[in-house]
Amino acid sequence: MYAEETAQLIDTEIKRLLSDARTTARRVLTDRREQLETVTRRLLQIEVMEGDELRQILGIPHDASKAVSAPTPAPIPAGE
Numbered sequence: 001m002y003a004e005e006t007a008q009l010i011d012t013e014i015k016r017l018l019s020d021a022r023t024t025a026r027r028v029l030t031d032r033r034e035q036l037e038t039v040t041r042r043l044l045q046i047e048v049m050e051g052d053e054l055r056q057i058l059g060i061p062h063d064a065s066k067a068v069s070a071p072t073p074a075p076i077p078a079g080e
Contacts, residue, residue, distance in 0.1 A: 035059070 029036065038057050043049055055062060 032058070 035058055039049070039054065042053070042057065052062065
């Protein structure tokens, strides 16, 4: 079990990480508001958007999307 001081340090760090993440998310949403509204209007028209169109609206080159793809999750062993 963690000592009370260690638990406090962990709690403080978690709060800092969450605060930083919230600040970053708000900044990204604010900075890209016009693009997000464009995506929203387009989705209201067509309901489903292909990646190429989304990248075009967001100004992301097609090849750059490969660099930011999410890793494939590890398989869950049978019986868990």
